[in-house]
Amino acid sequence: MEASCTRLFTRAELKTRNKREDAVLIIHNGVYDVSKFLEEHPGGEEVLLEQAGKDATEPFEDVSHSSDARALMQKYKIGELVEEDRTQEKTTTPSWTEDKPQEQGKCVLA
Ligand code: HEM
Numbered sequence: 001m002e003a004s005c006t007r008l009f010t011r012a013e014l015k016t017r018n019k020r021e022d023a024v025l026i027i028h029n030g031v032y033d034v035s036k037f038l039e040e041h042p043g044g045e046e047v048l049l050e051q052a053g054k055d056a057t058e059p060f061e062d063v064s065h066s067s068d069a070r071a072l073m074q075k076y077k078i079g080e081l082v083e084e085d086r087t088q089e090k091t092t093t094p095s096w097t098e099d100k101p102q103e104q105g106k107c108v109l110a
Pocket of ligand 1: 032044070
């Protein structure tokens, strides 16, 4: 079992992570490293690279990804946004998230 420890990122530091070898997406305040997923993405690598370094929540939802896709993305999750940079998600928390309130400061990574 892995210790529960969430790495926190700011939007500013993710902006430059928009390259093929370091491609990171923000989706629903979660941070995903899709560098190793580019070639496998059924929707193609172009769309992912276009969104890399940015908040891809809207384009991701526009496509109505399947629950399989949503389960798959957890594999690429590397952390979450810091509290200040999160968007207020609307009242309907997607049923597929199992997000629990984050206890910040619980885990300090250099
Ligand atoms: C980690 C993030 C993502 C994962 C794991 C993922 C996974 C998948 C999967 C498994 C499919 C096949 C259909 C399905 O099961 O829903 C798919 C399709 C697709 N994805 Fe993604 N996706 C991600 C992010 C995105 C983003 C950010 C965009 C848009 C900017 C995008 C655009 C598309 C498109 C356009 C298709 C449709 C392909 C088609 O049916 O022709 N995906 N994705």
